[in-house]
Amino acid sequence: MPNLDSISQFLGLLIIPLETSYHLSQTLYATNLLEKSGMKDCKPVLAPLPTKLPTLIENSAPYQKPEFYEQLVGSLQYLTITRPDLSFAVNMLCQHMHKPYNLMFRLLKRVIRYIQGTLYSSLPIIPSSLEPPAYSDSNWAIDTTTRTSVTGYCAFLGTNLVSWCVKKQTTVARFFY
Known part of the structure; x- marks a missing residue:
């Protein structure tokens, strides 16, 4: 196998x-995503989602261009390869791809505004030990209307983050007497 020199770009990832x-x-x-969404010159925000999320999403009107919503959310999914800070927000947006509402599209635009402000974020790969620590956390039934929980984990190889996941799931409570 020939040595092609040092790598600088691979599948859209800059090294x-x-x-x-x-x-x-x-x-x-991310820059192409901003252009595709028509938000290249938008005002950035400091967090991908608001502190208090709306609970009655279904009361919002259906979004008129569901294909556009699907394209943008699909693009955000690929962006989470190097952006663990987007995982929870993208997971939440993906849960409404089958029937997006105007409220969800407004939250999608907020995530894109966050990307505008963090355009040059990167994931560091630093030489370190090969110890594999991992961390997890759960917040059981945080949403009082749907009784859904949020669970997440991150795994490291030394000091390098190598795997992460955040997901929202329905809580099933069973009580035995």
């Missing part, structure tokens, strides 16, 4: 070599 580490970034992909 930025530094003196003692590498950084994985999807800046070009």
Whole structure:
């Protein structure tokens, strides 16, 4: 197998070599997403979702362009490869791909505004030990109307984040007497 020199880009991922580490970034992909969504010059926000999420999403009117919603959310899914900070928001948006509402599209636009403000974020890969620590957390039945829970985990290889997941799921409570 020939040596093709050092890698700089692979499947839309920019690999930025530094003196003692590498950084994985999807800046070009995020910029294309901003252009595709028509929000290239939008005002950035500090968090991908508001602190208090609306509970009655179904009371909102259905979004008129569901294909556009699906395209943008699908693009966001690919962006989570190097952006664990988007995982929860993208998971929540994906749960409404079958029938998006105007409220969900407004939340999607907020996530895109967050991307505008964090366009140059990257995932560092730093030489470290091969110890595999992992962390998890659950918040049981946080949503009082739907009784859904949020569970997440992250796994490291030394100090490098290698796997993460955040998902919202229905809680089934059974009481035995």
